Amino acid sequence: HGEKTLANPRNGAAGSLRQLDPAITAKRKLSFFAYAVGVVEGGELPATHSQTLKKLRDWGFPVSPEVSTAKGFDGLIAYYRAIGAKRDALPYDIDGVVYKLDDYEGQRTMGFVSRAPRWAIAHKFPAQEQMTRLLDIEIQIGRTGAATPRARMEPVQVAGVTVTYATLHNADQVARLDVRVGDTVIVRRAGDVIPEVVRVVEEQRPPHTVPWHMPTRCPICNSALVREEGAAVWRCSGGLICAAQRKEALIHFASRRAMDIDGLGERYVDALVEFDMVKTPADLYALTVDDFVAMKQRADERDGTVPETVKQGKVATKWAENLVEAIDASRTTTLARFLFALGIMHIGESTAKTLAAWLGRLEFVRSMPAPVLRVLPDIGAEVAGSIAAFFAQPGNQAVVDALLEAGVHFTDEGDPSPKLRERLDLAVLLDMANVSKLGPKSTQLLAQHYPTLAALTRAGAAHWIVAGVPQAAATNLEAMLADEDQQRELLHTEQAMHQLLAALPAAASAEAAPLDGQTFVLTGTLQSLSRDEAKDRLEALGAKVSGSVSKKTSVVVAGEAAGSKLDKANELGVPVWDESQLLALLAEHGAAP
Structure with a gap:
């Protein structure tokens, strides 16, 4: 149709499915290969994966004709080489093959590491490299202000994807490669995912090129770029006045493991910042349905993509209502999630949970100097200094105050730990x-x-x-x-x-957390709450939640489709609870969903 070419099939499929107008989705000719079965009701799967795929073919589902079975190392490598020889002739892009254990019982025995199966492994093809010309070196500003140089190049096809930008990692890497504007460079997609510049073709370097140096000012807000002593990273000193940091900070704030604002993704955040509707996370809580609709209309007008329904005078608002509801729901959260959502440098989920569990209340976290923070488990000088420095900034304290005034509150605040x-x-x-x-x-x-x-x-x-x-x-x-x-x-x-x-409870009345010293393992699917939510609630009561079963495990909570962890618990004689027993325990200690 003479329109812009899609970057790759994955983006095309995801973009098609996310269209607000289902008529647009219906026009996109999406196709797929079935490669596994999620849930079976009223019957049983065959004993092996290959037999399941054959049954799917018999039922009319499209299954890749390249699927095969192999025995032993030699069989796997032979398959890998055969597919590699076919790779360029396939009507779709691949970056390798996946070996899976065929026997389902064996899969259940091997189980998972976190979310990755032990019974499957990817064997990637070597990264494809291409040559192109470097047009400019630009600076990207991340959520924490990190200034990352990236190469802007003449577009080149690498592993089936049009690549225009590639990371240069940091100023030291640029110096090591001696990359200069105008150079011919070799670019590849690391793991066939992230484009990176590998080397310079020096014999093709044009005359009069000059070495590149890190600029002194942020390209977004013109604040100074500074480099901490001994660090490789340069950072923008602008904080939330920098629109780039603001976007990344808002995306992180709304993410699932932070404030969990469902639906508030990168596209909407970009528009909110671009139209200056949100300057800090606290501004999110003042947004209305009308604000979101107006934002969407401005974005559509800018892009020249006003939907037919709008031209006819009809405006869909359900998506905006859902967003406002999700923002409102996030007002009730845990202290640990809130601290993680603030995006303090070096503060991940684990450290946020430590701060919440040991200090109990936000007022203590935001007022403690670094030496006090250093006495907490697993918090060293650098992390303690980062926390104290964040709350020493009046602007950050003002944002926290504004969030509290907007109604953000915590379900798990309490006294500091008696320890x-x-x-x-x-x-x-x-x-x-x-x-x-x-x-x-x-x-x-x-x-x-x-x-x-x-x-x-x-x-x-x-x-x-x-x-x-x-x-x-x-x-x-x-x-x-x-x-x-x-x-x-x-x-x-x-x-x-x-x-x-x-603020500590009196020594005589100080009690350990009700589940202090107990280790829980969660397996299978829970119906009343997600495993992340169950983990948060158990940890708030003092329990440790582990990813593996051992003799030291106190309880294994088994939901639907529990796998190898349940088998391991039965083998070791570890108590196994169902979801109702977990809910009863949480309710007993005031932590039920």
Whole structure:
């Protein structure tokens, strides 16, 4: 039809299925190969995968004619080579073959690692390489401000995909390759997925090219690009005033494992930022159905793709209503999800859960200095510094306040963990100060004699030496405490420690979390909540949720179609619960869905 060529079949199929107008989807001539069966009701599958595919063919489903069976290593390699020889003649693109265990019982025995089956493995073909000319080196800005150079090239077909851009990773990689604008370069798709520049064809380099250097300003917001000492990555210092960071921050905020705003994907976020309708995540909660409809109309007018229904005066709004409902539903969440959604550098789901479990409330997370955060499990100096630096920014605190004012609240806030009592004392404070010659034995000694930093300072070096601290260590500590800036920082940290200790339940009434010390394993499909939701609720009650069954497992919760983990539990004699027992446990502790 003379229209723009699709980038690849996968994008074409996904784009067709996501059309808001079903009439457009109906016009797209999609086809597929059946390669597996998901659910069977009222009957049974054959014993092997190959027999299932034969039955699918008999029923009229399209199955790839290239499917075959093989025995042993030699059989697999022979198949791999045969398909490789046919690759260019196939009427569709492939990047390798997949070996699957044919026997279903064997598949169930082998099971999965996370979401990947142990009974299937991909054998990729070598990455295809092509030659093209580099037109420019541009800078992409990511969610955390990371500035990544990418090559813009004359379009070239690589492994069935038209490639115009390729990653250059970082400024150091550009220097190693000595890539220059105007160069002829070799490009490939790493794993047939991500295009990357492999090398420069130096003999074809035109005269008068110049080495490339990282720019000093962000191409999006003109803020300074800075490079942390010892780091390979340059970052934009603009934060949320940078539209590129804003887009990535919003996409992350809405993602499934963060605030889980169903339907708010990249396309809508791009439009919301482009039309300046959303500056921070808090602005999402003020959007109305009319706002989304207006956004969609502006985007369609910009792209010249106004649907026929709009031309006739009819406007579909159900999609917008669903988005507003999803945004509203996300107001109720967990502290761990909220902290992950904020997009703090170095803070993944695991660290967010640690912060929520140990500090209990958002007010403590956002006010604790780095030395206090460092006492938490698996949080080192770099991660603690990143958290403290994020909340030290007034703009970030303002966004958090705006989210709370918009009605975002947490179902799992509570007291800080009683375990903090044994981790927060003067000895910890002095250990964090890294005073030369002052070791853990001396800091423990000082903590026993002096309850506070003020009492320690009043006593002076002579008394510390009498207490048993080596003279060199006492001299260094005295010098450090004489520095007003360091003393001020220590006092601030001590105040934060006391604030946290004061919030702990009384020692006599402090109780461990109800499932503390217990390990749960989830397998199969749950009906009332997803496995991620079940994991979050169990962890909030103190349980550890593992991906594998062992003798140390307390309980295996088996949903529908439970596999090898259930077999392993029965073999080891581990208690097995159904979904109703899990729900009863959650309800008992106020964590039911």
